[in-house]
Amino acid sequence: MVKLTRRAALGTIGAATAMAAMPAFAAERRIRHFWWGNPERDRRTFEVIDLYKAHHPGIEVSGETIGWGDYWTKMATQTAGGNMADLVQMDYRFLFEYVRRGALQSLDEHIGNGLDLSNLDAGPVEGGMVDGKLYALNIGSNTQVMPYNIRLLDEAGVDADVINWTREEFGAACEQITSKTGARGSDDYSLTTENMEAWIRQEGYEFYDAEGNVAAKAEDVAAFWQFWADLRNAGIVADKNKTVMVDASMSDWGIVTGDSAISSCWSNQLVAVQSLTQDTIGAAMLPHKAGGVFGQYIKPSQFLALTRDSTDVEAAVAYMNDWVNDPEATAVLGLERGIPASSVVREALAPNLNEAEKLSVEFFAAVQDKVSPLPLPAPKGAGEVRDAFARTGTEVVLGSMDIMEAAERFVDDAQSIVDRAR
Amino acid sequence: MKRFLRRNAAGYVFLTPWFLGFFLLALGPILASLYLSFTRYDMIGAPRWDGLGNYEYMFTRDRRFWKALTVTFSYVALAVPARLIMALGVAMLLDKGLRSISFYRAIFYLPSLLGASIAIAILWRQLFELDGVVNDVLALFGIQGAAWISNPDTSLYTLVVLAMWQFGSPMLIFLAGLRGIPKDLYEAAEIDGTSKRRQFFRITMPLLAPVIFFNLVLQTIEAFKTFSSAFIISDGTGAPADSLLFYTVFLFNEAFKFFRMGYASALAWVLLLIIGFFTAITFLTSKYWVHYENERD
Incomplete structure (x- = not known):
């Protein structure tokens, strides 16, 4: 057995360290x-x-x-x-x-x-x-887009300009599609924050103000929910059970299943939507308020x-x-x-x-000169506000909560979420 | 002291692996979470001392905290008895001395092996969705199904059914307990003309009480800790409309989605106290309904 002296030991350790460090040069x-x-x-x-x-x-x-x-x-x-x-x-x-x-x-x-x-x-x-x-x-x-089924819109004889269409024209198209083709006009976006925020922007202001407070008025949120509720009650957008489905994936979207003719998503998803959809799809803007701005923006x-x-x-x-x-x-x-x-x-x-x-x-x-400027980034807590919106929206869609009451509660909740996140 | 050591040393030596694990891996995080529960900590910056702020917010202002408690308590109150009754029922059937009992035992235990897995939670969602298997079967009988999981009024029950289905481990324990009851007691009762019902309440239940107690404690703790199935079925958010906002799902969201690690730590400590409280209650009341054979000796 080799007897190690203190010096030899130190030397060995030193050499080993150097060896370990060596590859660093060539690494x-x-x-x-x-x-x-x-x-x-x-x-x-x-x-x-x-x-x-x-x-x-x-x-x-x-x-x-x-x-x-x-x-x-x-x-x-x-x-x-x-x-x-x-x-x-x-x-x-x-x-x-x-x-x-x-x-x-x-x-x-x-x-x-x-x-x-x-x-x-x-x-x-x-x-x-x-x-x-x-x-x-x-x-x-990216920007928001409503992919639509070209065949279904043709069959229904919808001739609206899908880039410049208004909320009323959108509703009329849904009505026409449902009565002529059997598919529902559109999916129901009562639970989707981006669609609600675009609606608020169409009313002329941002959901969050420059200080990161919730600027949205409860009556405008309620009007958004009411818009979809009217279409839902007329039976011309997706069934309420489909709308509140937890974690619906792209293959559950109406445009993909053929249950409805129009869905809503981000523009970089168009390729994926088309690959899942049998019919050829077209691209529409979010319908806007007559005489107002379009509300969507390039992000x-x-x-x-x-x-x-x-x-x-x-x-x-x-x-x-x-x-x-x-x-x-x-x-x-x-x-x-x-x-x-x-x-x-x-x-x-x-x-x-x-x-x-x-x-x-x-x-x-096509949307380049119609979109609104990029808003300030949402304040901290915005992710939680999205969850709160989907949560309250579920109750609205299922009819377990009065729309105005739900909108007031959501706006309150949203403000306390951003307050707490500061 | 010396005598104590001499008598118990072997025991402690055998416990070393657990002690090592506890002191090296668990104790640090436990103490850290206690400290964090008094801070605001978003995981990116440093924790900021906030005294009792988290606890105050939790009890006085957080509506979702109370909602999470309601959901969790409803679940515990429904799922624990449902699972125990199911387990006892099946155990009694198997105790009849069926042929190839080990085969049935394995079959009935299978769901419990799979139960905590992600796959089962996903399967559950498929089963109970609007166009799921459950509704297809109901349709055969002319019953119009519903969106069981997407409807806040029914979603919790689908999880209770899942809990019932996973009766395997309490069932095995019940079975062992039933085997331990002397058969001559039943024979004597039979001769005296005692009804089956009476036999069950006068012989089976009292003699099984320690086993029932054991299962009750274990299953209650288990039920309070339910996480993965609720997390998957609710898409991690407690949806629809917070009807599946289990305490643990709420806690996970606060910690890893909204990055309120301090608040989440406080929630974890409150959960510990709640579970401790209920276990203590069960233990305290047990002396009125559980008696052990050897106590009489």
Whole structure:
């Protein structure tokens, strides 16, 4: 047995330490990207990661993906633990919160210096700014859309202009579709916050004011519920049991099942809706108040943001740059995350789009000059307000609560939720 | 002290794995959650001391807290007796000395193995939806079904039915208890011409009381902790209209959806007190209705 002296032992430990440290020089550089996704999005993203690794040898990228529901939980846990991924997918509603808490790094110093934004439209880029500094890179824009079944609308003889239609014209179309085709006119959106918020905007103001308080008047919320209640009671929108179905997935939507002719969603979902729907779909705007504004707006659908825990900023910024400029990467990404902000990328994609993708590009172009400006991000607690809206909406739809009373309670609840979240 | 150690050392040595787990893994988080329950903590910033603020808000201003209690207590009050009666009934059937009893025992126990799983919760939703199997069967008898899960008036009952269906583990314990009752007692009663009903209430129930007590305590605790089935069936929110807002689902939402870790910690401690209170009540009342064979010796 070899007898170890103190010195030899120290020497061995020292050498071992040096050995352990050695690979650090030759080690691959490594960045992590974390996003919420679905199988299709994950496939495309991993393909982009492979492209990046091919273009930047020596840099390892690890992709981490999870569904939307668990994404923010994991993100909060990682933020609390100080091990955020270098790059995270960010949503407009959470952007301010994460920036204000110092979880994200500003991208200003990298613009024109690793991050080329020269081909990007100004509007979508500004959506990623907080207090005048850029914190998040737009990787796709979105707007609300009502996909409709072209065949059913034709059969019913609906000739309304579905871009410029009013609430009354929408109701009349539902009536016509139901009486002529047997399918219901539309799904019922009494539980969907975005549709209610657009309604409020059509009344000329935002649901939240600039201080983040609930500005919505109970009578306007009640009018929204009343609008749908009238259609529901006339039997020309989806049955109440379908409307209150917990966690309905896209395959339960009326447009997909054929139970109704019109549904409502985000424009980057058009491709997925078409792939599940037998008939060809068209794209309509939300019906608006006659003589008023349209109420919907173009929203940055997703961002890529650089976190404070990033260790290899240079590699991370190069990765971000590829996402909006690299011809191969942007071709793989396509329109899946929304409409790209870069005009060059849009032109390059145009010749290879399928019908549903063309539809979303055309729809986007058609609504461009009708939409309202991007509202301020919703205050903290807005996610909880959504839950409260669906909860109260369920009682309204099932008729277990008077509409005006429900609207007053919801507005009260919403204000106390944002008060508490401050 | 020395004598105590000498007598009990072996026991403590055997308990070391549990002690290690408790002190290394559980104790820290438990103390941390007690501390956090007095703070406001959103997981991104540092916790801020808030004294009794969370507890005050919970009891005086949080409507959903009371709703969660109502839902959970209704569930416990319905599901625990339903499951125990079901379990006792099946145990008594199996105790008749059927052939291939081990086969039936396994079959009846199966739902309990699957019960806590996500798959069953999803299956449950399919069964009780508007176009689900339950309504298809009802339609055969000309009965117009309903949207059992999406309707706040009926959704909780679908979970009670799920709880009933998972009667396996109390059933096994009842079965063991029934086997332990001396058969000659029944024979004597038979000779005296005692009715079956009377036999059940005068022989079976009293002699089974310790087992009933054991099952009652365990199942009550279990019922208070119901989470995964309610979470899945309600899409994680307690929907429809908070009718499935189980205490644990509420707690999870506060912690991991709205990031109020401090408040959620306070909720967890209140749940601990509630479960402790009910267990204590059951134990205290037990001396009036449970007696143990060996106490008489």
